[in-house]
Amino acid sequence: MKRIAVLGSGTAGLHLSYALVNSGAFQVTVYTDRTPEEVKRGRVSSTQVHFGPARAREAAYGMPLWEAGPELESIHVTVGGQKLFTGGLVHPAKSVDQRAYFFRCMKDLEAKGVSFVYGRVDEERLQELARAYDLIVDCSGKRGPIAPFPQIGELSPVTTPQRKCSAGYFHGVVPLEPAGVSITILPGAGELFEIPALTALGPVTILFIESVPGGPLDVFGGIKDPESFRDRMRAVVDRHFPAVAARVDGEHFGLCDERGFVQIAVQPAVHRPYCTVGGTLVLGCGDSVVLNDPITGQGCNTASYCAEQLVRTLTEEPVGPWDERTGEAYWKRIRDYVTEVTQWSNAMMGPLPDHAVGRLMAAAADPAAADRIAGWFADPATAYEDLFRSAAGTKEQAERQGGL
Template structure:
């Protein structure tokens, strides 16, 4: 159930291994292709590799190669005391999900997969659980999610932590400091929110995404009820001019890619229990953001979805012909949670709060120490790496001292 990054990747992966797969989507490929943008997806190297492994990287040659992650911190006077660029070991890419999901959906049917265009209900799942060996729910919104109980011990927030506003645009100029480098730009405005700018491939070719994350009730939380795409973009640019003028300076000639190129909303980050119980006694397994939905501040949504689909595919293949019982479902989720879900959740929740002093020191040091900038940037690909130097002041201090000493010249005898 669900034709997003995880549902389609898993369906195509199972199909390639000889499984009979039925995929349920509430929209056709053409409806997805011509609809509104769905996300701000930027996928890093290890997530992209899962697509390559299944030979689903259809747009890799066309999409911009994102070689770095830049961080800028705004001061109250709208200058940027911190501004640096970390280099990625392997490039990242963003492909508009309207392009990717429509293309993958067409591929699934061309390869003989059974596609049902229908918004599934819990009653449908009750029937399917008696008909199919395994039912996976990869639709992260709507009635189906209610089957999966919120895990309070893993979900510290019960309300949205950011108000989100997205615009896909043509005509954005390069950052003059690194005009030759395609990069994701993270602009942090303390007490206000964040602006992310990233290259992407959309339905009309190369474009850029302007993505505001505002603290609820704050000066960026002004997009609710704005339904006109032109008004949405004008508001986005007005806020850029006020809070991130260095980004606004390259956006003065932008225009929306299409009438569906804007998106606004909010949701509470949540971790849910992975097994859904149906009224008839059947069980279903939740996938990706059905069970682990983090705020997009760390850009992990599509990355986690790809990693979840790859992990579940491996678990299904290893299980063979045995029944997919509750114990298997829990073990399958746990494998994903401890390798990917938990590190991503810990890092994302840390980034949503006011940064402690040692994190501010770390981000500042990255402007002086290129290895620190590079390691932070590559954490977007492997969030588990933050555990060794990001969360505890002592670990951060030890790491910065180690990098500083390695870069210091050895005194002559």
């Protein structure tokens, strides 16, 4: 039985480990720098929304069922203070605090025979692991990659973070109806996302601000303690998002726990997800190789998709040694999806092109168009189709007509 080392225990590492175990063909060892107990007691590291396809994979892999949190059935979109539309999702999404869920998954995988080794893996340790395993998969997340994967220039067009991210898990916010993810866009300043979620301490609303650096929403710098973060979030919401402020219960507004907030600036980058170290194939999965700004909420879903395709590559490709041909086969499987998600995410960080604004405005009067846009978040290929392929076809048609 071939031996596989998985580096990391976030969404990519856990989905991948379950998929590998589910195949019954591999011996899996997970290397991670935090024990399940440390994960459970730690700080939130991100927001998360698992849309229908990711949830279907979790069910197929036999992952623990998500607790009875809110079913997210819709996407609400507001631009510049004007509510445009609410689009429905075909399959409901969910958001559950990763601290509690990852704890359960790690314990469950241990019970299923997966070995966990605790401690940080660096380049020197990677060389040691290459001598002990048939394959290494780098799922190290936003701080990665550990392996020397080459960066893909055309999918990594920016050299600095385009947003500063500040998120807290709050009590005391009345969610919108129908339950769903709410996106409020302030052109030139940034975005506020509201995400109903479930924590070990009960239901919360995640308030997640993506601020343009130096803009009016970029006011969280230097905040270290939960009380200051709560007060700053309340001040920003009161000043810039009055419709949200109207649903805040000031008496009960507060973080769910003292570690229920996070600040981060993401430097988007995409790497070719395969290389060799000491003659051993190393593949990349999730944020370690496909790191997009969370503006489109696709981190969990992309990690889940790539994990699925990686295992299919290992089990469906012709039997033979795992080498760079295996890596190329894996990259071929995920390249279109990665391109679609990345170009959509990158486009959302700049001024929206006219045709994208037109689609949003049209959705205000057309429920079918609103549902189509909501579907972008579950199936990024539809966002790419609408924002890039369709737009290119319209432009080409206009140019032909202009030449007649």
